[in-house]
Amino acid sequence: MRKLLFLGLFGLMAAVTYAGGYRVSLQGQRSLAMGHTGVAVVNNAELAFFNPAGLVYLENKINVAAGASAVFSNVKYQNSEFGISSETDSPVGTPFYAYGSYRVNDWLTLGLAAYTPYGSSVEWPTDWAGSHLVNNIDLQAIYIQALASVKISDKLSVGGGPIYVNGSVNFNRNLNRTLTDLNGNRSNVTVDASGVSAFGWSASAMYNATEDLRFGINYRSEIMVEAEGGDATFQNVPNSPLTPFQDTQFDAALPMPAELSVGLSYELLDKWLFAFDYNMTYWDVYESLDIDFANATPDSNNPRNYKNSSSYRFGLQYFANETVTLRVGYYFDESPVQSGYFAPETPRNDAHGFTGGLSLHVSDRFSIDAAFLYNRYEEVDESYNYYTENGETVPFEGTYKTSAFIPGLGVTYKL
Amino acid sequence: MKQYFKYIAILALGIVSCEPEFDNPVDEAGAYSNGEADFSRYVALGNSLTAGYADNALYITGQENSYPNILAQQFDKTQDIEDFTIPFMSDNAGGLLAGGNQITNNRLVLSVVNGDTLPRVYTGMQPTTEVGNVQQGPFSNMGVPGAKSYHLGAAGYGNVQGIAVGTANPYFARFASAPNASVMEDALAQDPTFFSLWIGNNDVLGYARTGGTGVYQLNNLQPSTYADNDITDPNVFASVYSEMVQALAANASGGVLINIPDVASVPFFTRVPVNAIPLDAQTAAALNQQFSAYNTQVLPGLVQAGFITAEEAQSRQINFAEGQNYVTLQDESLTNIGQAIQGAPFNLDPQNAGLLSQLRQATPTDLIPLTSSGILGTPVGDNPNMINGVSVPLGDEHVLTNAEQELIRDATTRYNQVISGLAEANGLAFVDANAMLNKLATDGISFDGGFVTSDFVTGGAFSLDGIHLTPRGNAIVSNRIIDAINTTYNADVPKVNVGAYGTVTYNNEVQ
Numbered sequence: 001m002r003k004l005l006f007l008g009l010f011g012l013m014a015a016v017t018y019a020g021g022y023r024v025s026l027q028g029q030r031s032l033a034m035g036h037t038g039v040a041v042v043n044n045a046e047l048a049f050f051n052p053a054g055l056v057y058l059e060n061k062i063n064v065a066a067g068a069s070a071v072f073s074n075v076k077y078q079n080s081e082f083g084i085s086s087e088t089d090s091p092v093g094t095p096f097y098a099y100g101s102y103r104v105n106d107w108l109t110l111g112l113a114a115y116t117p118y119g120s121s122v123e124w125p126t127d128w129a130g131s132h133l134v135n136n137i138d139l140q141a142i143y144i145q146a147l148a149s150v151k152i153s154d155k156l157s158v159g160g161g162p163i164y165v166n167g168s169v170n171f172n173r174n175l176n177r178t179l180t181d182l183n184g185n186r187s188n189v190t191v192d193a194s195g196v197s198a199f200g201w202s203a204s205a206m207y208n209a210t211e212d213l214r215f216g217i218n219y220r221s222e223i224m225v226e227a228e229g230g231d232a233t234f235q236n237v238p239n240s241p242l243t244p245f246q247d248t249q250f251d252a253a254l255p256m257p258a259e260l261s262v263g264l265s266y267e268l269l270d271k272w273l274f275a276f277d278y279n280m281t282y283w284d285v286y287e288s289l290d291i292d293f294a295n296a297t298p299d300s301n302n303p304r305n306y307k308n309s310s311s312y313r314f315g316l317q318y319f320a321n322e323t324v325t326l327r328v329g330y331y332f333d334e335s336p337v338q339s340g341y342f343a344p345e346t347p348r349n350d351a352h353g354f355t356g357g358l359s360l361h362v363s364d365r366f367s368i369d370a371a372f373l374y375n376r377y378e379e380v381d382e383s384y385n386y387y388t389e390n391g392e393t394v395p396f397e398g399t400y401k402t403s404a405f406i407p408g409l410g411v412t413y414k415l
Numbered sequence: 416m417k418q419y420f421k422y423i424a425i426l427a428l429g430i431v432s433c434e435p436e437f438d439n440p441v442d443e444a445g446a447y448s449n450g451e452a453d454f455s456r457y458v459a460l461g462n463s464l465t466a467g468y469a470d471n472a473l474y475i476t477g478q479e480n481s482y483p484n485i486l487a488q489q490f491d492k493t494q495d496i497e498d499f500t501i502p503f504m505s506d507n508a509g510g511l512l513a514g515g516n517q518i519t520n521n522r523l524v525l526s527v528v529n530g531d532t533l534p535r536v537y538t539g540m541q542p543t544t545e546v547g548n549v550q551q552g553p554f555s556n557m558g559v560p561g562a563k564s565y566h567l568g569a570a571g572y573g574n575v576q577g578i579a580v581g582t583a584n585p586y587f588a589r590f591a592s593a594p595n596a597s598v599m600e601d602a603l604a605q606d607p608t609f610f611s612l613w614i615g616n617n618d619v620l621g622y623a624r625t626g627g628t629g630v631y632q633l634n635n636l637q638p639s640t641y642a643d644n645d646i647t648d649p650n651v652f653a654s655v656y657s658e659m660v661q662a663l664a665a666n667a668s669g670g671v672l673i674n675i676p677d678v679a680s681v682p683f684f685t686r687v688p689v690n691a692i693p694l695d696a697q698t699a700a701a702l703n704q705q706f707s708a709y710n711t712q713v714l715p716g717l718v719q720a721g722f723i724t725a726e727e728a729q730s731r732q733i734n735f736a737e738g739q740n741y742v743t744l745q746d747e748s749l750t751n752i753g754q755a756i757q758g759a760p761f762n763l764d765p766q767n768a769g770l771l772s773q774l775r776q777a778t779p780t781d782l783i784p785l786t787s788s789g790i791l792g793t794p795v796g797d798n799p800n801m802i803n804g805v806s807v808p809l810g811d812e813h814v815l816t817n818a819e820q821e822l823i824r825d826a827t828t829r830y831n832q833v834i835s836g837l838a839e840a841n842g843l844a845f846v847d848a849n850a851m852l853n854k855l856a857t858d859g860i861s862f863d864g865g866f867v868t869s870d871f872v873t874g875g876a877f878s879l880d881g882i883h884l885t886p887r888g889n890a891i892v893s894n895r896i897i898d899a900i901n902t903t904y905n906a907d908v909p910k911v912n913v914g915a916y917g918t919v920t921y922n923n924e925v926q
Contacts, residue, residue, distance in 0.1 A: 076435045078442070083492040083909035085442045087435070129915065177864075178887075178917035182524070182539065182924075183507045184476035239539075240921035241527045379438060392865045394914060403435040 021257075021283055021306060021336045022120035022139055022346050026069045026095045026373070029410035033357025033371035034315020035329025037275035039263040040206065040216035041315075044367075044412040048099035048113035048147055050261070051216040052159030053206040055101045055149035056109040060414035067369060067410020068096035075122065075347045077130065079398040086128040091138075093121050097410075101149070111147035111161075116140070117220075118256045120346055127186050130396050131174040133384060134345035135188065141167040141225060141256060145202065160203035165256065167225040168194035171345070175234075176389055179243065185236040187243070191250050191291060193230030198223045200256070212267040222258035222285055227251065232293055249294040258282040263313075273317040283336035284308050303386040304343070309336040315355075322361065327371070329355040340395075342382035347400050349380045359412070367412040375404035441909075447493040450906030453668035454490035456497050458555050458607035459483030460567060460598065460659070461614050461673075465558025466586065467501075469878035469885060470534070470920070472509025472522035473560055473586065477878075480886035480916065483556045483611060485893040489908050490609075499555045502590035510542030511585050513578060517542055518585060523879035524922035525872060534872070534879035539924030547575050550590040553605045557598055559587045563617045563647060564830075565638040565655045567598040581643075603662060610663045611896065613673035613848070615656070615830045618647035619823045620882070623678040624784055626812040627819030631826065646822060649829035656830075660837045669904050671844035671896055674831045676852035678823055679782060682871035683881030684815060685856065687783040691791050692740040692805055699735040702805065706733040709771060713752075713761055723750050731775045735805075741777040742791065742804035744814045749773040774808050780817035785871075785881045787813040844903035846895050860891055862913040867891060875918045886916040 028046030031038035038050030045065035047054040055063070071093035078085035101111040123136040142165070149159035172190040179187040200223035207215045230252065234245040263277035283306035291300040315329035331353040337346070357371030383397035440446065459465050459481075466473055467481025478484070478501050487499030509522035521542060523534040559566070561584055566572050573591025577583030592601050602610070621644045622629045629644030638651050663670055678684055694702070714728040723731075727750060733743060753772030756763045763771070777783075783791070790813060795801035803809060815823075831849060838845035851860075852869070855876050859866035867888070868874035871881055876888040884892065894910045901908055 074435055076437060078437060078440065079912075080439070080441050080446070081909065082912045083441050083447060083489065084912075085440065129912070177915055180476070180917060180920070182537070182920060182922050184479070238921040240525070240923045242525070242532070242921045377435075389864045389914070392863075394864050399437060401435040401437055 021281070021286070021309070021348060022118050023257075023259075023281060024071070024093070024095050024117060024119050025311070025333075026071075026406065026408060027097050027115050027117060028065065029067045029357060029369035029371040029408050030065075030327065030359060030412070031315075032069070032373055032408060033327035033329060033355050033369075034275055034317055035277075035313040035331040035353065035355050037263060037265075037277040037313045037315040037329065039204075039218050039261040039277050040214040040265040041273070041275050042206075042214065044414070045099035045101050045111070046097070048101060048111045048145070049097065049115050051204045051206055051218045052111060052147045052149050052161065052202065053157040053204040054216065055111050055147065055159060056103070056107065056151040056157050057206070057208075058101060058103070058109070058414075061103045062415040063101045064099065064413040065369075065410060066096070066098040067408055068094050069371075069373075069406050069408030070094060071404065071406050073375075073402065073404035073406075075344075075400060075402045077128075077344065077347075077398050077400055079129065084129045084398075086125055086130070088122055088124050090121050090123045093119065095119060101147070107151040109149040111149065113143070113145040113147060115143050117143060122345055122347070124344065127174065129398075130344045131186065131188075132177045133173060133343055133387060133396060135172045135174065137172075137345045138170045139168075139254070141165055155208045156205065158203070158205045160201060163200040163202060163220070163223065165198040165200065165223050165225060167196045167198065167254075169196075169227060169230075169252075169254065175237070175245065177394070179238070181236045181238050187237045187245070188235050189245070190233045190235070191230055191252065192233070193227035193250075193252070196225050196227045198225045198256075214265050216261070216263055218261045220259045222282060223256040224253055225256060226253045232291075232297070245297055246295060248297060251292045251294075252290060254289070255285040257285050271319045275313075275315040275317070277311075277313040279311040279313070281309050281311070281336065286336070302343070303341065305338055305341050306336040307338055309334040325359040325361070327355075327357050327359075329353075331355075340383060340385040342380075342400070343384045344396070344400075347402060349377055349382070349400070349402070352376045365414055369410040369412055371408045371410075373404070373406040373408075375402070375406075377402040441492070447909055448907040449490070449493040450901070450904040451668065452900060452904035452906055453608040454494060454496050455608050456555075456605060457483070457487055457490060457499065457609045457611075458602050458605050459486075459558055459611045460602055460663070461558045461612060462562045462617050463558065463560035463883055464616060465611070465613050466556065466560050467558070467889070468560045469880070469883045470509070470522040470524070471520060471880040474504050474507045474509035474522050476507055478503055478556070480889050481556060481558065482889040482892045482896065483558065485889060485911055486611070486896060487555065489893070489897060489911060493906065493908055500553065501556045502550045502552070502554045505544040506540065506542060508537060508540045508542045511544055511546055512542055513546045513585060515545070518546070518578075524925065525879060525919050526921070526923045526925040528923075528925065535925035537922055537924060538926045539922065544589070546578065546585045546588050549575075549588070552590055552592055553601065554590055555605070557602045559584055559598055561586065561617060562598065562614065563621070564615045564652050565647065567614060567659060568655055570595050570597045570600075572597055599659060599662065606666060607663065608668050610667055610670040611673065612659065612663065612670065614659075615652060615675045615834070618652060618830065619675070619678060619826050622646045622819075623815055623823055624683065624786070624882070626784055626787070626810075627815050627822070628812050631822040646826045649826055649833070652830050653833040656833055657837055660841060660843070664841050664843065669843060669900075671846060671899055672834050672838045673846045673848050673892075673896070674834045675827050676849045677827060679820060680852040680856040680869060681882050682869055682874070682877050683785045684782040685869065686785050686871040686881055687788045687791070688739070689777045689779060689781050689783055690739040690741045691783070691788075692742055694735055694737060694740050696737040699737050699740070702735045705806065709733065713756055713771070716761065717752060717755065720755075722752065722755055733774065733776050740805075742783070742814070743774060743776050743806075743808040744781070744804075744816075745773045745808045745810055746775050746814075746816055747773060747811050748816065748818045749775060770808060777814065778817065780820070782815040782820065783809075783813060784815065842903070844896070844899040846892075846899045848892065848895070851891070851895055855891075864914040867913065872919060879919055885918045887913055887918050890916040
């Protein structure tokens with residue numbers, strides 16, 4: 001028992017990351033503790049996210065799971081040619097989830113889900129070396145989804161439902177590398193939009209091959225969050241007709257890419273559960289971050305050219321006793337960012353995620369779920385090569401190192 | 416059960432404190448090296464270029480972007496250094512007040528008025544820097560705008576009482592430790608471990624920017640008798656410069672000497688084309704008609720009389736054509752024919768004789784100071800037949816003739832021999848700013864955003880006064896200095912990213 005715990009700890013020490021791009025894979029403490037696997041695991045209401053088809057196989061009539069994580073993540077940048085270094089002082093992110101399911105009859109379960117699969121919060125020191133690309137960004141998206149899970153047979157079920165997204169973005173950066181007002185204050189722009197709505201869907205299936213072996217597949221559609229008429233505020237712009245930047249509105253679209261998950265789980269000796277998930281996130285839709293200003297301000301086009309990225313996730317669960325379930329996991333999360341497109345607003349490279357956690361079954365109905373994730377990123381020499389100044393392409397180069405530690409707590413209730 | 420919580424708590428604490436760490440962090444000791452130099456107390460001596468003067472004024476952001484301050488920030492990456500202190504102005508407007516009266520102009524800003532994008536004096540605020548409000552030092556940046564080589568050792572150069580009578584400099588008065596102190600004295604009192612010295616520019620620039628109205632004080636060893644627009648005798652320069660270097664180098668680990676650029680490489684002298692007069696065919700013909708008698712009778716007549724040589728007569732011919740024409744000017748090096756042509760057989764009236772007395776047309780080697788651009792082509796007293804630079808020759812102060820440039824080149828060359836010689840003799844780092852500015856004026860210097868050149872306003876190197884550097888120009892100088900220091904002292908001081916430094920400031924609060 002104790003040995004196992006230490007094994008988990010060791011795994012945790014070794015390495016972890018939480019997701020490429022601005023995908024935040026923290027949609028359930030039980031799943032997260034197992035490397036964020038779950039497309040083929042029937043465990044609790046976290047299925048609402050991972051595979052709604054499985055909800056119908058939950059034993060109880062009512063299932064609830066809710067929780068939140070605290071994302072402690074920072075990035076360091078340095079450029080050894082010029083002896084420059086900066087570190088983000090990003091606020092602690094708090095992605096959350098809340099899922100509920102209700103079994104209507106033997107073959108139908110309905111559900112409701114709220115979760116935050118995309119987001120980013122990065123705060124560099126104002127006017128740092130890369131401030132012409134980003135000073136700070138805060139991107140949030142809350143998904144709210146109605147679900148139905150239909151049992152076709154004891155072996156096969158399907159599920160899914162429509163998704164409503166409410167998103168917001170606040171992004172600040174300097175207008176270029178040098179423009180200032182008379183007193184040397186850097187000229188910058190903040191774009192802010194909130195309450196942006198969009199719709200999508202997810203669909204899934206689960207197949208129980210044997211009593212111990214399950215397969216699952218889940219697809220969540222791409223959702224394009226289109227901010228229209230957001231506020232663009234220009235600060236410290238020189239008082240001059242040569243810099244005609246005035247506060248205005250902007251339009252911009254940010255994709256929440258589609259994600260396909262397939263996986264399996266295998267139960268062993270009643271006490272052990274192994275899970276494997278493969279995720280494909282269709283990031284190639286994120287070609288460019290384009291901000292179209294309503295007035296004469298030149299539009300801002302920022303090539304991103306993301307590529308589709310894969311994650312490979314492994315999890316292990318051990319039913320220690322009546323009150324304790326232990327979990328560990330590992331995943332490899334491939335970054336969607338291609339070399340030369342490494343922009344410091346989402347400075348992600350490939351990550352190794354090490355997870356662990358446990359559930360304490362306080363009563364038959366109520367459990368506390370704890371998980372933690374440690375992401376390990378390699379130090380990476382990268383650049384963003386698509387910033388232009390007076391028609392010249394000016395790469396922003398340097399070495400990045402990211403760390404992320406994410407503890408989370410949740411509860412599971414069943415009736 | 417409690418055990419698990421304990422382990423988790425310990426684990427959580429351990430990892431939360433786990434910040435991202437680089438294998439070779441640039442912000443830790445050992446990332447760079449000061450080599451054999453000790454930058455812990457760096458003192459910079461010089462003139463406006465050292466002070467961070469730009470856009471015809473000294474102001475806060477210019478001071479922040481002065482090359483000594485840029486260097487100090489890079490030195491700080493190699494070792495612990497004391498604060499690099501700067502006698503900051505009170506504002507970014509730039510003008511100086513003495514007893515509440517403004518004695519120097521506000522800075523220039525690039526403004527658009529009636530569609531013309533030009534440098535104009537910023538009028539958005541009244542200046543607030545009072546000369547009499549003496550700043551408490553010591554100051555690491557001892558650059559004093561306007562200082563010539565022999566001023567740095569002059570006692571009383573910072574005496575507020577001496578400003579009005581011209582024996583003191585208001586910029587030094589702002590931060591001199593005592594009325595009778597000299598710049599050198601205040602610098603040496605800080606016991607600098609490292610120094611930079613860039614002085615001598617004004618020893619020729621005062622002459623150059625006034626179109627050569629002063630004199631080359633060759634063999635006059637008494638600088639106290641020099642006027643502001645004279646050229647300093649090279650022996651005087653050699654003597655005061657070497658004295659300063661000996662004194663500074665005596666206790667310092669090292670230093671850097673920066674030489675004097677050719678004045679003809681700065682936009683103040685290259686911006687205004689010397690063939691600035693556009694004429695149509697009709698006007699050109701009419702003007703040629705006016706000068707016909709002068710060209711075909713007066714000049715040959717004077718040659719015949721032996722008054723001037725045929726060669727001089729040739730150089731004094733005035734000819735206009737359709738298109739761009741060279742300006743006309745009074746060249747004091749020409750024989751004054753004003754009296755001669757009032758007599759027989761020419762019998763010209765005194766006014767015309769005066770206009771023709773030392774008249775010639777400019778050649779491509781003449782230079783027109785930027786400050787004279789406004790007078791070209793303007794009528795004298797609303798008389799359409801009296802046009803400055805055409806029918807009325809430009810005065811001596813509006814043209815730096817090739818002969819005057821020769822004097823400047825001679826002095827500059829001799830100063831630069833002294834500087835490089837002393838650098839070598841004392842094992843000091845040496846920066847050839849002359850070569851650097853020539854490169855800016857010819858090929859430009861590349862950076863990650865293109866090329867920095869000497870082009871006025873758009874080139875990026877020179878501020879709106881056409882003489883002093885922009886922050887970007889200062890960054891380029893800093894990198895050259897760092898190169899020289901790294902080589903001389905076996906150091907590894909990181910350079911700065913030139914593209915991160917700005918150029919000229921836009922503002923439309925002008926009159």
